[in-house]
Amino acid sequence: MLKLDDVTKEFRIGAFGGKSVAAVRNVSFEVVPGEVVSLIGESGSGKSTIGRMILGLNPVTRGSITFDGLPVRAGKEYYRHIxxxxxxxxxxxxxxxxxxxVFAMIKDTYYPDVAEAEWARRVAVAxxxxxxxxxxxxxxxxHQLSGGQLQRLLIARALLLDIRLLVADEITSMLDASTRIDVLNLLAELKARGLAVLYITHDLSLGNYLAERTVVLRGGRVVEMGPTERVxxxxxxxxxxxxxSAVPRLHEPWDDAAPVDTCPYHERGGSGGLVEAEPGHHVACAELQRCLRP
Structure with a gap:
């Protein structure tokens, strides 16, 4: 259904845009119908940039993103499905x-010929x-509604369309614990109906709770991906x-330029290639044995 093939996104920087910085580098993965894929990484790893490219909000610099084999093109028909x-x-x-x-705008744009009574019924069901x-x-x-109620309103809006893929970008990070579980359980119910979800998060526990497959990003590159239970x-x-293994240490951010002694990825992984360590489980390393636990 959705396929990212060697996607790179660069942003121009500097007073005259003479320099560029790569926010996403050589990223490839797929999302199939009825599947939840977690896109996990720390802040600045490129998660949200990938989500915005899938939604057509940012253009791809190199590589391609396709939906049902067709290039992503932001527009009315595309947003009917994503x-x-x-x-x-x-x-x-x-x-x-x-x-x-919110719902009146959906009707005006996509269903102008639907009678008001029928539309009210559809909204109530959603x-x-x-x-x-x-x-x-x-x-x-x-302002009269809670964050959890507003998130559910947005999901209901999506259900009124012929949606097949939901890009959920950190949708629970501003919610309290009980509301967070409610929203995650709702996503699980939607998955059971055949809806695919790309769940973007920095919270590993939530990704583990929800997804069948996990993609781990670091510095804009995929460093590991595969079935969630294996990753x-x-x-x-x-x-x-x-x-x-580590407790989050906000005062000690990871330095992307720092070498990692146990893995040559940082010296030799510039191509962004992945090694298939076992069926369906990929890791970014040119010498896989040096990444394995002793």
Whole structure:
């Protein structure tokens, strides 16, 4: 369904844009129907940039992103099948419009010929599917609703379209623990209906909870990917093991230029190639045996 093939994204920097920096480098992976894929990495690893390219919000510098074999092209028909939900739900709503305005815009754009009564029925069904009471949310402004309610409103909006892939970018990071689990369980229910989800997160526990496959990013490159139980249960790349074993230390950010003694990836992995260590389990290392645990 969705395929990224050797995707690189560079941004121009400097007073006259004479220099460039690569935010994403040679990234390749796929998302198939009914699958949840976790895209995991620290801040600045390129996770959100990948999500924005998939949504057509940023162009690809090199490589390709295809959906059903066709190049990604932002537009009405593309967004009928692919939708994104972002970290801050409040930023996704106009503060001067009530919540029902979100659904009115969907009707005006995609279903102008649907009768008002039928549309109201569809909206009510979508809201109940995400465990919201239409009478309690539709007539309210965004500031009158919680973050969890707003995230569910955005998911309900996506359900009103013929959506096949949801790009969920850190959608639980601003929610409290109980609401976070509710939203994750909702994504799991949508997956059971055949919806594919790209779940972008820096939280390994949530990625492990939800996804069948995991892609680990570091410095804009994929360093390991495979079935979640293998990546978490038998991590091969030292960076993945670092993520899984270390308590987060916000005052000690990882230096992308620093060498890693146990793995030659940082000296020889410039091509971004992956070695298949076992069926379906890939790791970025030119000499795999040096990445394995002793």
């Amino acid at each position: 939708q994104g939900i972002f970290q801050d739900p409040f930023s996704s709503f106009n503060p001067v419009f009530k919540a029902d305005r 809201l109940r599917d995400v465990r919201l009471n239409p009478d309690q949310v539709l007539g309210k402004y965004p 978490f249960g038998d991590p091969l790349h030292p960076y993945t093991r670092e993520l899984l």
